[in-house]
Amino acid sequence: GAVVSQHPSWVICKSGTSVKIECRSLDFQATTMFWYRQFPKQSLMLMATSNEGSKATYEQGVEKDKFLINHASLTLSTLTVTSAHPEDSSFYICSALVSGQDNQPQHFGDGTRLSIL
Amino acid sequence: QKEVEQDPGPLSVPEGAIVSLNCTYSNSAFQYFMWYRQYSRKGPELLMYTYSSGNKEDGRFTAQVDKSSKYISLFIRDSQPSDSATYLCAANSGGYQKVTFGTGTKLQVIP
Numbered sequence: 335g336a337v338v339s340q341h342p343s344w345v346i347c348k349s350g351t352s353v354k355i356e357c358r359s360l361d362f363q364a365t366t367m368f369w370y371r372q373f374p375k376q377s378l379m380l381m382a383t384s385n386e387g388s389k390a391t392y393e394q395g396v397e398k399d400k401f402l403i404n405h406a407s408l409t410l411s412t413l414t415v416t417s418a419h420p421e422d423s424s425f426y427i428c429s430a431l432v433s434g435q436d437n438q439p440q441h442f443g444d445g446t447r448l449s450i451l
Numbered sequence: 452q453k454e455v456e457q458d459p460g461p462l463s464v465p466e467g468a469i470v471s472l473n474c475t476y477s478n479s480a481f482q483y484f485m486w487y488r489q490y491s492r493k494g495p496e497l498l499m500y501t502y503s504s505g506n507k508e509d510g511r512f513t514a515q516v517d518k519s520s521k522y523i524s525l526f527i528r529d530s531q532p533s534d535s536a537t538y539l540c541a542a543n544s545g546g547y548q549k550v551t552f553g554t555g556t557k558l559q560v561i562p
Contacts, residue, residue: 340494366547375459377539377554378495383547427494437502437545439485442494 335361338430340443348451349420355413355446357428363408364430368440369401372425384411408433418450454478457540457553466562470527474540474553477521481542481551484516486525489537489555498538499525530560 337360345353357367365386370378382392382403390403400422402414411430415422425447429440457474464470472486483502487495499514501507507514515524523540537555 338494368550377552380549383549425492429494431547437483439483439497439500440550441497442487444494445492447492 336432336441337361338428338441338443340428340446342446343444344447344449346449346451347418350417353415353418353448355415355426355428355448357411357413357430357443359409359430359432359441362430363433364411365408365433367405367411367428367430369403369411369413370427370429372427372445378427381413415448418448420450423448423450452477453553454551455540455542455553458556459554461557461559463559463561464530466530466532466560468530468560470525470530470534470558470560472525472527472538472540472556472558474523475521476523476542476551478542478544478551479521480544482545483543484514484523485541485550486512486514487539487541487552488534489539491536495539530558532560532562535559 339358341356367384369381372378381396382390384390384403384405386405392398405411427445429442455476486499489495501514504516504518511528513526537557539555540553541550543550
């Protein structure tokens with residue numbers, strides 16, 4: 335149980351385009367989802383916390399107009415990287431908490447490798 | 452100082468060895484401690500989840516937390532080549548609070 339699916343798993347696109355990444359909880363409802371970024375040989379850095387039906391909370395230094403987050407349902411959160419540039423190339427990973435289960439660990443998706451040419 | 456410190460390795464051990472992975476943390480508010488395993492180009496997979504100080508065992512894996520010294524450990528018995536991965540320690544203060552990760556230790560188990 336507690337499966338999180340992320341799509342796409344890999345995307346390559348030209349500089350200046352916008353890219354949307356989906357994060358779905360397949361067998362549970364997730365009021366809260368998280369978006370992380372991971373550079374090679376580095377740890378996960380939290381970008382933002384996404385709550386269903388409300389605005390995301392961004393970590394310090396993360397541009398909210400650059401990384402648009404939408405959490406319109408209890409099973410889907412999306413991250414849109416707007417006007418992507420090569421420096422946005424990274425591994426983006428989402429995670430989700432099972433609704434109503436406080437103090438339980440986050441369940442992670444398999445990540446999206448984003449390469450901007 | 453990072454809130455969660457972890458030796459990046461790499462750590463190479465022969466198959467069958469006992470592996471010890473360790474982290475230290477600085478935030479006294481941390482109550483929940485996690486170990487994740489991450490294979491290359493994949494998301495983290497939860498291995499162990501513990502609350503406060505103490506030990507927790509699951510198969511070949513044992514997690515230890517010592518809050519007095521702010522030290523967390525993961526032991527892997529009878530290590531297998533399939534255990535080769537990066538191991539991330541993590542902690543938070545509970546509920547829906549932000550999880551802070553260590554940088555990960557890369558483990559290689561040699562057949």
